[in-house]
Amino acid sequence: YSLDLFSYPSHYAGDLDCVIVPHGVIMDRTERLARDIMDDLGNKDIVVLCVLKGGYQFSADLVDKIKVLSCNSNRTIPMRVHFIRLKSYMNDKATEDLHIVGAEDLSFLTGKNVLIVEAIVGTGKTMKTLLKHVEAFKPNMIKVAGLLVKRVAQNSPWLPDYVGFQIPNRFVVGYALDYNEYFRDLNHICIISESGKLKYKV
Numbered sequence: 220y221s222l223d224l225f226s227y228p229s230h231y232a233g234d235l236d237c238v239i240v241p242h243g244v245i246m247d248r249t250e251r252l253a254r255d256i257m258d259d260l261g262n263k264d265i266v267v268l269c270v271l272k273g274g275y276q277f278s279a280d281l282v283d284k285i286k287v288l289s290c291n292s293n294r295t296i297p298m299r300v301h302f303i304r305l306k307s308y309m310n311d312k313a314t315e316d317l318h319i320v321g322a323e324d325l326s327f328l329t330g331k332n333v334l335i336v337e338a339i340v341g342t343g344k345t346m347k348t349l350l351k352h353v354e355a356f357k358p359n360m361i362k363v364a365g366l367l368v369k370r371v372a373q374n375s376p377w378l379p380d381y382v383g384f385q386i387p388n389r390f391v392v393g394y395a396l397d398y399n400e401y402f403r404d405l406n407h408i409c410i411i412s413e414s415g416k417l418k419y420k421v
């Protein structure tokens with residue numbers, strides 16, 4: 220969508236090419252995902268594992284929607300929320316070594332039903348690494364919710380259990396997704412412009 224159809228912070232004027240998922244559409248889709256999660260996991264006790272930093276907005280909104288649905292239903296999900304921080308990107312390129320920042324002991328996940336909430340999946344490498352790490356603590360069940368999945372040419376693409384949107388293989392920002400820590404303060408998911416990349420390059 221053309222940017223002039225939307226409102227966005229004026230400090231990002233010129234830094235974006237277009238909107239690919241407007242905020243309102245994200246919210247509607249997130250509610251649908253919350254319903255699907257309720258249908259599958261209703262009455263199970265779950266631990267939401269939010270993948271920081273990019274996943275903070277999506278997990279907050281997803282938990283919010285599940286919370287609201289739980290108020291009007293006999294199928295509810297008691298949720299605990301935890302955070303894990305992964306870092307792999309510099310500018311718009313993945314660095315070889317993904318690492319878990321301030322890795323803590325996840326042994327409280329043993330025997331629990333875990334819902335990993337991630338904003339975006341590209342090659343799936345990050346999620347596969349995280350899954351291996353979480354599996355080592357022997358949870359009862361692991362499901363993954365990914366708001367965005369890039370259409371990457373791959374023989375056997377890895378997909379989350381719950382997918383919000385499939386998007387083109389372009390670098391996107393907004394809705395907590397960053398480019399060198401900028402653009403998290405943007406509601407819509409947008410494609411960054413070449414001049415935006417230059418402006419915030421490190």
Ligand code: 5GP
Nearest residue numbers: 339340341342343344345389390391396397
């Ligand atoms: P993957 O390992 O699946 O290729 O990459 C996943 C990770 O890379 C995500 O956790 C996210 O941090 C980052 N990432 C991949 N694509 C994008 C993108 O278009 N925008 C932003 N901001 N981060 C991305």
Ligand code: MG
Nearest residue numbers: 271272273305
């Ligand atoms: Mg991330």
Ligand code: MG
Nearest residue numbers: 273308397398
């Ligand atoms: Mg990032």
